Amino acid sequence: MSLLKLFLEEPEEFARQNSLSIPGPGVSIQFKDKPLEEDENEASALQVGSADRIFWFDIDRTKGDRSNVEVQLQRDYEEGLVPAYWLPWEENKIIRTALRPSKKAKGTLKDVDPDFFFTAPLNGCSIFVEGTLQQPTVYHANARAHAGSFTTDLTKQQFKKLQQDKIEEMQRKYAAMVQAHPKESRDGSKSLYTKQAAMTDYLSRGHSPLFPSDLEEVVRAATGGKVSKIEIAGKKIVVSNAEGTVFGVRRKGDWAFYYQKRVRYEYLVNDYEVNRAQRNILGKGLTWLSPSDWAEWSNSSWRVETASWLPLQFEEFWPNGKGRVVV
Numbered sequence: 001m002s003l004l005k006l007f008l009e010e011p012e013e014f015a016r017q018n019s020l021s022i023p024g025p026g027v028s029i030q031f032k033d034k035p036l037e038e039d040e041n042e043a044s045a046l047q048v049g050s051a052d053r054i055f056w057f058d059i060d061r062t063k064g065d066r067s068n069v070e071v072q073l074q075r076d077y078e079e080g081l082v083p084a085y086w087l088p089w090e091e092n093k094i095i096r097t098a099l100r101p102s103k104k105a106k107g108t109l110k111d112v113d114p115d116f117f118f119t120a121p122l123n124g125c126s127i128f129v130e131g132t133l134q135q136p137t138v139y140h141a142n143a144r145a146h147a148g149s150f151t152t153d154l155t156k157q158q159f160k161k162l163q164q165d166k167i168e169e170m171q172r173k174y175a176a177m178v179q180a181h182p183k184e185s186r187d188g189s190k191s192l193y194t195k196q197a198a199m200t201d202y203l204s205r206g207h208s209p210l211f212p213s214d215l216e217e218v219v220r221a222a223t224g225g226k227v228s229k230i231e232i233a234g235k236k237i238v239v240s241n242a243e244g245t246v247f248g249v250r251r252k253g254d255w256a257f258y259y260q261k262r263v264r265y266e267y268l269v270n271d272y273e274v275n276r277a278q279r280n281i282l283g284k285g286l287t288w289l290s291p292s293d294w295a296e297w298s299n300s301s302w303r304v305e306t307a308s309w310l311p312l313q314f315e316e317f318w319p320n321g322k323g324r325v326v327v
Helices: 003-009 011-017 156-180 216-222 271-282 291-298
Strands: 019-021 031-033 045-048 054-062 065-074 082-087 094-098 116-119 126-131 136-141 192-197 235-251 254-269 303-318 324-326
Touching (some): 003 011, 011 235, 011 303, 019 235, 019 254, 019 303, 045 156, 065 082, 094 156, 126 156, 136 156, 136 254, 192 254, 192 303
Parallel strands (some): 019 065, 045 094, 082 116
Antiparallel strands (some): 054 065, 054 082, 126 192, 192 324, 235 254, 254 303
16 A cells, blocks of 8 residues: 555554655745735745645655655646645745635646645744634744754753744744734634644754753654663664654544654764674684774764654644644
8 A cells, every 4th residue: 555545544643653754845936925014124924825825745755764754745736646735934934824725726726625734844933723624724934033043052941941932933923914914714614713833842852962961752762662871882872853744634624733743863883882892792812903993993983873763742733632822
């Protein structure tokens, strides 16, 4: 059975079992500017143009990394592909799209109303969902330039404070856009509360090059709960990347939205440490390593032995689940 068919039959279970990434269609998207009062000189609020609201998708393993699965989006229809609403991101902006077919759609997209929604991979952005179960609107907000950078030298407390500052800035962008440009449902049904999936929801606690020791959650998951730290005989485990994935599914006319927390973990090996351990085990009489060999290995860096993506958590956040209600 193809990966696409497995996903279509049980998308929630598929996301619990597979690391899922959504790199996007790789084409330019047309936007409508939605200017905000405090951003007169910069279009920081955008709406996806009608013609770019829907793309076609397949699902396959990531080339070069079989531990990850990709949602592969494209503009042109091909037999066997499935339609989905698509929401990109832009640096320091907020972008929205309404999950309803465009009246201007032509060709293969005329009257197409997908049952799936995808947005770009997340490593700090916030996703907001508002509106009705039948026709919600989704927002993708970014605040990279706000309040500072995660690449600077920060304590844990400063790091958490910066996260919260950025989350609040993205909430501000959302509130300003909704106030200036409210999006009404065409069917007149009652709107539900808005919920947000933020970086502190979908990123692992261990996601930061600044705090490499804070990896217990990841290591336990990667090793089946057996250990929280690996550094034996010249091998150790580290996290090299962490991302969130958000997608929506409509069943019986009603939408639900989910986030997946996923990490890329690496087993690192140091040849010097491994060979030293082997030498100690096999006995002192071995002469297969010369003094120059030991000197070279002692200065060697850790190298990647194996690497894999791992889905850590999968949760619904709208209309039910763990999403934060935004007032």
